[in-house]
Amino acid sequence: MAMKPHAYLGRCLAFFVVFLLCSTMLQQIYVRLVVSRGTNATTDAQFYSEASPLTFLVMGDSHAKDGVDPSELGASAFNFASYGEGYFQTYWKLKRIVEEQPRQIETIILPLDDHSFASYRRYRIADTVYWQRYIDYLAVSRDHPELEGMTKFLTANLFGYFADGRSMAKALRKPEPLRSGFKPRPEAFWKLSESRRNLDATARARIHLGRGGFADPVLLEAFRGCLELGKAHGIRIVVVAFPVSREYGDALATYSARSVYRDEVDRILRSSPLTLFLDFQQVYFDRGEMFADPDHLSAQGSTEFSHLLGNTIRQSEAANVK
Amino acid sequence: MLFNSLEFMLFLPIVFVTYWYGAHRSLRLQNGLIVAASYVFYGWWDWRFLSLIIISSVIDFGVGLGLAATDEPARRKALLGTSVMVNLGFLGFFKYYNFFVDSLVRAGENLGLNLHPSTLQIVLPVGISFYTFQTLSYTIDVYHRKCAPTRDVFAFFAFVSFFPQLVAGPIERAKDLLPQFLHRRRFDLELAKDGTRQILWGLTKKILIADNLAASVDTIFANYESLSSLELLIGALLFSFQIYGDFSGYSDIALGTARLFGFELRKNFDTPYFSRNISEFWRRWHISLSSWFRDYLWIPLGGNVGSTFTRIKNIVITFTVSGLWHGASWNFVAWGLLHAVYYVPSILLGSSKGRRERQASAESILVSTVRELMQIGTTFLMTMLAWIFFRAPTLSDAVEYLTRIASLHRDTMTSYYREPLALIAFVVTVEWIQRSKDHPLQIDHLPNPVRWLIYLALIFLVLLLGRFGNREFIYFQF
Numbered sequence: 001m002a003m004k005p006h007a008y009l010g011r012c013l014a015f016f017v018v019f020l021l022c023s024t025m026l027q028q029i030y031v032r033l034v035v036s037r038g039t040n041a042t043t044d045a046q047f048y049s050e051a052s053p054l055t056f057l058v059m060g061d062s063h064a065k066d067g068v069d070p071s072e073l074g075a076s077a078f079n080f081a082s083y084g085e086g087y088f089q090t091y092w093k094l095k096r097i098v099e100e101q102p103r104q105i106e107t108i109i110l111p112l113d114d115h116s117f118a119s120y121r122r123y124r125i126a127d128t129v130y131w132q133r134y135i136d137y138l139a140v141s142r143d144h145p146e147l148e149g150m151t152k153f154l155t156a157n158l159f160g161y162f163a164d165g166r167s168m169a170k171a172l173r174k175p176e177p178l179r180s181g182f183k184p185r186p187e188a189f190w191k192l193s194e195s196r197r198n199l200d201a202t203a204r205a206r207i208h209l210g211r212g213g214f215a216d217p218v219l220l221e222a223f224r225g226c227l228e229l230g231k232a233h234g235i236r237i238v239v240v241a242f243p244v245s246r247e248y249g250d251a252l253a254t255y256s257a258r259s260v261y262r263d264e265v266d267r268i269l270r271s272s273p274l275t276l277f278l279d280f281q282q283v284y285f286d287r288g289e290m291f292a293d294p295d296h297l298s299a300q301g302s303t304e305f306s307h308l309l310g311n312t313i314r315q316s317e318a319a320n321v322k
Numbered sequence: 323m324l325f326n327s328l329e330f331m332l333f334l335p336i337v338f339v340t341y342w343y344g345a346h347r348s349l350r351l352q353n354g355l356i357v358a359a360s361y362v363f364y365g366w367w368d369w370r371f372l373s374l375i376i377i378s379s380v381i382d383f384g385v386g387l388g389l390a391a392t393d394e395p396a397r398r399k400a401l402l403g404t405s406v407m408v409n410l411g412f413l414g415f416f417k418y419y420n421f422f423v424d425s426l427v428r429a430g431e432n433l434g435l436n437l438h439p440s441t442l443q444i445v446l447p448v449g450i451s452f453y454t455f456q457t458l459s460y461t462i463d464v465y466h467r468k469c470a471p472t473r474d475v476f477a478f479f480a481f482v483s484f485f486p487q488l489v490a491g492p493i494e495r496a497k498d499l500l501p502q503f504l505h506r507r508r509f510d511l512e513l514a515k516d517g518t519r520q521i522l523w524g525l526t527k528k529i530l531i532a533d534n535l536a537a538s539v540d541t542i543f544a545n546y547e548s549l550s551s552l553e554l555l556i557g558a559l560l561f562s563f564q565i566y567g568d569f570s571g572y573s574d575i576a577l578g579t580a581r582l583f584g585f586e587l588r589k590n591f592d593t594p595y596f597s598r599n600i601s602e603f604w605r606r607w608h609i610s611l612s613s614w615f616r617d618y619l620w621i622p623l624g625g626n627v628g629s630t631f632t633r634i635k636n637i638v639i640t641f642t643v644s645g646l647w648h649g650a651s652w653n654f655v656a657w658g659l660l661h662a663v664y665y666v667p668s669i670l671l672g673s674s675k676g677r678r679e680r681q682a683s684a685e686s687i688l689v690s691t692v693r694e695l696m697q698i699g700t701t702f703l704m705t706m707l708a709w710i711f712f713r714a715p716t717l718s719d720a721v722e723y724l725t726r727i728a729s730l731h732r733d734t735m736t737s738y739y740r741e742p743l744a745l746i747a748f749v750v751t752v753e754w755i756q757r758s759k760d761h762p763l764q765i766d767h768l769p770n771p772v773r774w775l776i777y778l779a780l781i782f783l784v785l786l787l788g789r790f791g792n793r794e795f796i797y798f799q800f
Contacts, residue, residue, distance in 0.1 A: 004342055004509060005342050005511070005514060008509070008511055008514045011515070012518075015777070019778065022782070159785070161785070161786060162786075162790075163788060163789070165783075165785075165786025165787040166787070192734065193734065195548040195733070196548065196733065196734060198548070199548045199549075199736070200736070203541065203545070
């Protein structure tokens with residue numbers, strides 16, 4: 001019997017090399033087949049394929065992505081929001097857009113919901129490979145060590161597939177078509193029983209706010225950064241509280257997240273006088289058919305809401321002119 | 323430190339290399355390194371509670387020496403009593419103090435008395451139920467002269483704190499594990515290779531199976547009041563496999579890690595869900611704890627000797643204490659009692675503890691007989707329903723959960739649970755095919771490239787579909 005584990009360590013090393021080779025191959029497959037066919041990359045491709053100026057550019061998370069149909073805003077528009085996007089990501093994305101100016105932009109629409117500054121969103125930079133296009137992870141690592149920039153840098157470049165097997169399975173299907181970055185969702189929420197609607201709404205609110213930290217300083221700083229970028233480049237910013245179902249609204253009320261961040265957000269908004277804040281949170285409280293789930297608008301909901309949003313912005317502009 | 327954490331991925335190779343390249347020259351160095359590594363491993367969670375392990379070790383080492391030095395019965399009893407009092411005292415204070423105070427207050431309220439004893443903010447030290455039982459087994463065995471007391475302090479401290487099994491078992495007997503600390507370990511390539519495979523399978527069960535199922539289980543148990551009976555049954559099914567993947571996964575990692583250091587720990591799980599009756603289930607589930615209760619509680623109570631009433635009483639006491647060992651809450655007591663009830667028919671009818679039960683189901687053939695499949699199905703269903711008491715936050719929640727299942731309430735499903743059910747099918751299939759092996763990755767008969775392909779496939783399956791977030795092992799709370 002050997003005293004030392006030379007042979008064992010040799011085998012482990014050999015296996016590790018084979019593992020790394022396979023991992024590199026999988027990473028390439030992931031980047032080429034999954035990331036490039038994903039909703040984010042498809043949206044990017046559509047956005048950068050044209051150079052025409054835009055009256056409205058929608059950015060933010062799934063509330064904005066599912067909530068605004070650009071063709072219903074009544075002007076040239078593009079929905080550049082992405083699922084799971086927090087203000088930290090929005091800031092980096094907006095920074096690149098205003099610096100490189102692939103398209104001229106008049107107004108940017110951003111979300112301001114109860115969970116917009118919830119701490120969990122700062123860490124939730126899923127899809128690290130895609131976000132590497134916008135976020136300099138190494139700079140993040142230097143400026144905000146707590147944001148795990150180095151881990152994300154390594155993940156994006158070596159193990160992007162990590163814990164994302166479900167996306168790989170989806171990528172085998174045909175990519176879903178987007179219309180100026182938008183894809184309508186079916187009205188499913190109102191078909192559920194009342195108890196199920198409440199259950200779903202409570203669960204969603206728990207995901208958004210259950211972990212506390214409603215006024216994360218990093219996210220508030222990123223929000224301030226977005227408004228300053230708009231101001232510096234002469235772009236008007238419209239901040240929108242998106243419509244949610246009554247059930248979700250009731251669940252939100254138990255957390256009172258807005259009261260936690262209100263003062264700080266008010267200060268930020270006052271420092272950008274051209275910014276317009278529109279609160280539509282309760283506008284469809286009694287219309288379940290407007291929702292695909294507790295906090296996302298359905299096809300019908302996004303159509304009606306986009307009309308409403310476009311008209312409201314135009315009216316406010318007219319009022320300002322007067 | 324969690325087995326499924328990045329820290330452990332760094333910790334294990336460092337300790338391994340130091341152990342075989344730095345500490346291999348002497349037994350004392352090997353044991354000393356194990357003690358140091360184990361204290362780092364435990365102290366990573368909370369260094370303050372290391373004092374409990376050290377006090378337990380010092381007292382039981384001393385009690386062992388004391389028992390070796392005297393034949394006087396009264397003195398020996400006093401020494402054993404000291405060990406039992408200290409170990410159960412720690413357990414009683416940290417784990418059961420608030421439970422007994424709360425229960426006393428409620429009992430007083432029912433009798434019209436207004437009691438106001440104060441409860442304390444007590445943090446339960448991780449693994450206290452495991453290492454106290456392990457050290458107790460040493461002093462009890464030394465007292466009964468089943469095990470020789472050791473004079474090697476390093477070996478004893480290493481036996482008590484051995485990091486692979488410190489916080490969630492297997493609960494080793496001194497007569498099995500302690501002798502392994504008394505001889506210098508030599509590296510065994512085959513043992514290390516098999517240990518590595520067992521670690522891989524354990525991580526698969528934890529990260530791929532248990533932690534994925536946990537997400538659905540948490541949602542179902544948190545919202546059981548508004549879910550259909552079918553969905554609640556699915557919840558119980560998913561939890562049955564979550565706890566199996568979690569705990570048997572931990573045991574596999576523990577056994578595999580111990581093998582890397584030249585130790586053989588006892589098998590803790592032996593495909594328990596393929597059991598054909600409840601007594602077989604308890605010979606296959608958490609074997610180290612079941613046999614501990616068998617040897618130190620059930621047999622001293624009289625075991626299977628005496629009148630039917632006495633035998634039933636012994637079983638009820640053993641399972642009730644076993645339930646209470648798992649958690650200081652009435653739902654764990656109910657879980658234990660329910661298993662006792664399941665056990666009673668085998669006492670009344672006379673159990674068959676023949677060779678057949680110790681064999682794997684459908685030994686040497688691929689498919690069981692219909693009769694055997696029905697036995698397996700019935701046993702699984704019984705254990706699955708009992709798990710509801712284990713998972714529900716309170717006894718009344720468990721009863722309401724079961725009542726709602728029985729009400730045959732219908733509603734739309736919140737999810738189709740395709741992925742969780744597919745994961746269960748995966749683990750059941752693999753374990754069924756390999757049920758006669760110590761663990762499913764004992765595939766030495768296959769050519770090397772095929773084996774490597776299987777390991778790689780499993781690793782990538784875990785990396786792609788696993789849940790990562792350092793979710794603690796369920797049994798850490800016990």
